[in-house]
Amino acid sequence: MSCFVRLLSGAVLLFVLVTIPTLTHAQSVEGNIELPDNCTVTDKVGGQHTFPQENSPSEFLAVCALAKALQTGLITDMRLSEFPGFGLFVEGLNGVVAGSDEYWALWLSGAFAECGIECLTLTQGDTISFILTSFEGEERGASIVLHISALTQTSEGNAPAAPSSSSSGGGEYLQGRPFDVSAALNFLADNQNDDGSFASSLLTDWAAIAFGAAEGAGCSDWCQAAHGKLRFYQRSARPELSSATDYERHAMALMALDINPFAETGSDYITPIVDEFDGAQIGDASLVNDDIFALFPLLHAGYAKTDTMIDMIVKFILFKQKTNGSWEGSIDLTAAAIQALALFPARSDAIEAIERAQEFLRRNQNESGIFGTNSFSLSWVLQATRSLGQTPDDWKKSGVTPLGYLGVLQQEDGGVEPMSMRSDTRIWATSYAIPAALAKPWHSILKDFSRPVGTETLSSVSEVVLAPIPSTVSAPITPPKPTPAIVPSQATPSDVEQSGMTAANTTTAQLAAAATPSENEWNSNGIWLAGVALIFSATFYFLFRRA
Structure with missing residues (x-):
């Protein structure tokens, strides 16, 4: 022994x-x-x-x-x-x-x-x-x-x-440039797969929102063909979705392409979002992004601003605002929240929250007039300010507008972010930049659809039915891993450029409806399991050897 x-x-x-x-x-x-x-x-x-x-x-x-x-x-x-x-x-x-x-x-x-x-x-x-x-x-x-x-x-x-x-990022060295939307759309078309998709379901969704924003706005014949291929693909795709934000993003993509999210694809992508409502908020109570992004598809899917569920979601978003005016200290999430709350101009609490959020963004606009170190935060801020009826000139600093700076980040091939970065990252960044350059917040891009007959509006919290998000839909599509944020995500982990970073200027925290593990040099889970296996192997060997 x-x-x-x-x-x-x-x-x-x-x-x-x-x-x-x-x-x-x-x-x-x-x-x-x-x-x-x-x-x-x-x-x-x-x-x-x-x-x-x-x-x-x-x-x-x-x-x-x-x-x-x-x-x-x-x-x-x-x-x-x-x-x-x-x-x-x-x-x-x-x-x-x-x-x-x-x-x-x-x-x-x-x-x-x-x-x-x-x-x-x-x-x-x-x-x-x-x-x-x-x-x-x-x-x-x-x-x-x-x-x-x-x-x-x-x-x-x-x-x-x-x-x-x-x-x-010194403003004295920087001059704004126009953003070429047509070139950006052609860049996306050049990087589209033959079946109409992009490298991952996440990238495909964000590209769909970009093409939806560009409909009738400088979209060439080549761009129109890419739009048609993407729409055809999205109608038959069965992406693997596992979280509220996954469903929200995909529903937004379908609605941007004028595809009914209730039935046209053979799957219902709205009800799983509603099923995540627990009487106070959507999805994970520790997060607020799944509540912010829920409002965009729901308000275009037959749910009214006066519905109890919508009212409770808005209250939860307001509750999660920090004393500095931000949401989670993030420029990106704060910009997204502004877009959502701007849909409720009659609510004094929403207007007050927006004012505090604008102050936070102003404080985080550096002397060069930019937000963060790349295009991701910049694009969402441009959409947020437009949702308030403001123009890029209203945010000019050091002689450069945010839109002019977005033009600086556009490269010769029409894509956004340096050409040395991974193509997935640049596809993602370009998909974000197109609606921003077109001055189109997400709400203005999505088409309206009616709820199917028999779908009840929640008139009171007590009527809420709790149900987990179903995971029955699946497809041979690798979960997203391109980066801003998103994911920076964000496709396999090793194939993606790192774009969420602490940089020389304001740090950026790009949000996305996908999550992936960090690329650690140490695989702690594997080592832990190996240790456990070693202990049990030794125990098993000596016990049976004695027997």
Whole structure:
């Protein structure tokens, strides 16, 4: 028996030694940092970047806090990428690389940082946090928390300012450009599959919304043919949907293409959304995006603003607004909420919430006049402001409008985001940008449909019938994994460009109706299972050997 005990103890010890570091890396790290007044960091392709730079707002920057954490061993690695024209953003920390539906959100002393790692100024007593976050605003468990215990000068004195390798979004270097909608539509058509679909069901849905927005608005013959192929595909597709947001997104896609979401495809994509209403909200009570996006298809599917269910959803959205005017501290989710609440101009509570949300967006519009570091947040903000009857000129800053900046992000092939990024990411970004450039909020894109006879309107909360979302529909379509957000998602995980990121300017948290796991260097689940298997194998062997 002593032999058995020794082997079993060894197996347990091996399991603990291997698993605990893994879980630690995958979860959180916290420590104190003495922040130096200069640093040099290396990006993922080997490029070196020295700070402060000529246009840095301070000597003491968040990027140098990360460099110090790496130098002292508080974190084991960091993966930085340079976004052309904007500087560095964080892709991975401590072996955890953001998945295509995730980004490393940057927080400063408990508030969402209004600037990225290159321009975020720190002082003694500050705390910066990098939190792995989905584009739906859900924290994914991994975090790096750095407390600035002191500011230190180097022995050589302040390091000379290095030439800037990127503009960091400085408005003085930026001029707006027109956005070419026709070129963007042709880019989507060029990337369409022969059957009319795109790389994933998520991308197919967002492309459908883009084509629906462009109907009769600069859509060439080539574009019209792509629209027809996409509509034909969507009428027969049976995507695998598992959450309220999946159904909401797909219903929006169908309605944008003038396809009846109740019956024209042979499946009902509205009732599963209604079935997720629990008397107060839709879907997961810890999330608000599934409530925000529920309003768009439901209000075009025969449900009235005065229905009890709609009223309760609106109240829940209002309840989830934070004191800073945002939803989940996210530019993107706040822009989506504005679009939803703008549908209720007669509600004073909705109007007040919109005013606070606009203030949040104003605070998070940087000096270059942009929101975040890529097109995803920008597109949703453009739609949100248009839903309020505003124009891009109303949000001009440093001589550049948000629409002019969206034009800057459009490339020679008509797609949005750099051509070096994955095609899935660029398809997604372009699908978001087209409705924004056309000044069309989601509500204005969807066609109206009547509820089938026999579908009752909920007149009171007590009449609500709870039912889980059915999972009977399926198709050989790989779940989405392109990125902004969405997912950044967001197709297999390894095939997607990371686009949800903490960048040199305002961080972006793009939302999507899909979720995928992060691409971790450590597979903690696999190691845990291996440890358990080892223990049970040893136990089984010695018990039966004795028998």
